[in-house]
Amino acid sequence: MATLVIGGGVVGLSIAYGLLKQGREVIVIDGSDTDARASRGNFGLVWIQGKGLEAPPYASWSRQSAGLWKQFSDELKESTNIDVAFSQIGGVEYFTEIGALEQEAADLSGLREKLGGDYPFEMLDHAQLKKLVPEIGLKVAGGIFSPMDGHVNPLLLLRALTEAVKRLGGRLQTGHSVTSIEGADHSYSALLADGTRIDGDALVLAAGLGSAEHGEDLGFKAPVRAQQGQVLITEKLPFFLKYPSGRIRQVNEGGVQIGASKAETDSEATDLSTLQELARYAVDVFPLLEHVQLVRSWAALRVMSPDGLPIYQRSAKYAGAHFVTCHSGITLAAAHAGLLPEWIDGRNTAPDLTFFSESRFDV
Template identity: 45%
Template structure:
């Protein structure tokens, strides 16, 4: 092997949750896999997320997204067991079901309508609508401001930092090579080969996966793909460790395996600003206290902002290039929920297997035909 060229069967650009889930699936399947990761100067969606493995409510206007999400949630126990075996890291998967809290009768009715739409489209789609009394029987510490909730047994959560560590360790245990601090300058395409040119040298492979998050638009253009993703900021608050009080994840509040409480779920269009703002954090804190009043006296220890990777309609983009076969783009904003699908369903497709049926809905070409602005979140 020459000093500046490294050859592999497949190169994955991006070492976050999306890229590493794909890389782990590829390496686990026996592919000679090279991961090129920008490093800590990249916008790290993977280090700022909420850790939910969430199904309910997703894809009410695109059933294929709901099917794809659910296919991943049902495969998550397989992924968690494989990661534990390959890395020794327990990602703390728990899937007891989850609650989406509603603070008005109107919210509750809208929630019921959304989930009934999904149930009508998909058939087997379990959920319950709970009024305040039903909810208090399940979650005794719930506050009086919550008028009810939806509950789905399909939902759960993990420790997202342990997940990222487990994916890195497991992929490398299966033979994947990780290069960090690599800035991709360009991709040169030739029949049957892609050359990734970087300041650290060139790397070649017959297959390439673009999983670079907010770096994907520019990379995709070089291989004949369309990936118009943009940043959307979310802010998160973390409390001190408190005694266990919440055995279920909820859409805005969850207690981690380490005892801290995580509060979040803001959505802000602020460009590439991944900072925090007092007004948004205050709103997140107020909603958390309204949901569980005991949090009023709990100290907050950390806050951060992170940038989601959102397409114009909020749904993923999965596509192989027609102009340059062997080049794939993989981008989404639900890197935790979809990790199992990425490792166990996308990786075989990338190596030449059949395309999962749901993927037809997620071509980047959909944005060339008409403008779509409704977010899937």
């Protein structure tokens, strides 16, 4: 029998890829192109600095995944001949206010202490940062550099994972909405909108915002919500931006991606005021962007838990059912492929993910 993975985004496909490498039979069931798809609208960062300020286990888990990313990307290229444009030479966060820069550095120092000192970063003033990134403008007070950070082309990653899953013998049911899931211990049936029934002896619910629809029936709280982010893309430019940041990065094709807005809405419509704010910040940091052309913009929905952290939960109702969700599917993809299958199989070598269970929402 097969493991059913409900959700064919980066999270679901990373898990499916890892399970297939363990020798499991896997069927991935994915929805239609009209569904909200975080994997097709995200920023493409493999990002560590700033994550887990109040939750050191999340910082450690994220960093563990980032450490696996080089091997993960190499495996995908060898398997599929698709280069996902992974780069991990470090990242910079830019600040236009000295107070915000100093506060962030203090927060990161506190996290570093909680992690036993193993959390590299450096606060740079304007002059120091300009040596590293000569293109910054006068409004930049300084920045924080961390060698832990990197980025990737998320669309190429999605394509590579899809191809890798197929090559390992995984079955993809794409364009199919799951209307209901019938569960029992090690026995699951997913009923699709066209009447098809797909059976398996294990199940991973990784459907992003769609997980809320089926979570309760499988014994999960699945407390996911949408958070909107908007993005701007410039015309292709000569490469100048060596280091990505959480708000600005130059993608492998040459365009500059500008983003990181946050709005508590499930709307996927852009609005002019937010886009103006994004553009203003980008020009403050890099004045050379003032006269470049913007070629497109979009809004996409992040998948958020109540506290913003991932959820990894085994069902208390049915043996063999698992729920996985996070808003850092790119950063955590390497861990989801390389480490999570052992947790799903219940092996004693599995990572301890107790911190990320739904029980934290009971208090």
